Amino acid sequence: MDKKEQIIRRYFDSWITGEVSVLSETFAENAVYVESYGPLYRGLDAIIKWFDNWNEHGSVLEWKILRFIHSSETVVCEWFFKCVYDEKKEEFNGVSLISFDSKNKITQLREFYSKLPNYEPYR
Template identity: 85%
Template sequence: MNKKEQIIRRYFDSWITGEVSVLSETFSENAVYIESYGPLYRGLDNIIKWFENWNEHGSVLEWKIFQFIHNDKTVICEWFFKCVYDNKEEEFNGISVISFDSENKITLLKEYQSKLPNYEPYR
């Protein structure tokens, strides 16, 4: 497993453990994070604020990585996510496009979501 994959795995695990200190080790000060359904967090301080606020309402039950695809300073990560938020359980598949700087800090993370269950409308 390479360094970028280790960083991503540690970050995903921080959502399960609630370990906020991982964010300062993972993201650059000017990082941008775009969630799969639209919210954008600009800067490490806002990413930390979002993490803390989210964890007051919910908990991540599982964030499983299926594969990594590498391209220079960008990694694409395919995953499954399951959580409880405001007493409602939710799960979906997703992809993150994650860009790193020369110090292996995340500068941009964009998520894309595929709702579950998938269905075949023409079947």
């Protein structure tokens, strides 16, 4: 398995296990993370604070990677996400654009999501 794919899988799994130490191993100190609905976290400390705070309110039930697309130092990752946050269940599809530095640390991660269920308005 590709090294970058392993890093991404381990990071996604950390949301299910709550293993915060994975973040320090995965992200560069100056990493930027943009969530699918707008919040931006600048720097490893902010990413860790967000992770800890989010996990106080919710739990990730599933974060399944559907496929990877590689382009130089950037990986595109398509996924399905399911969680419970403040007692509300949510699930959606998404895509992440993930950039790495020469040490295989994530320098930027941008998420985009697609609301579920999908529907066909002209059918």
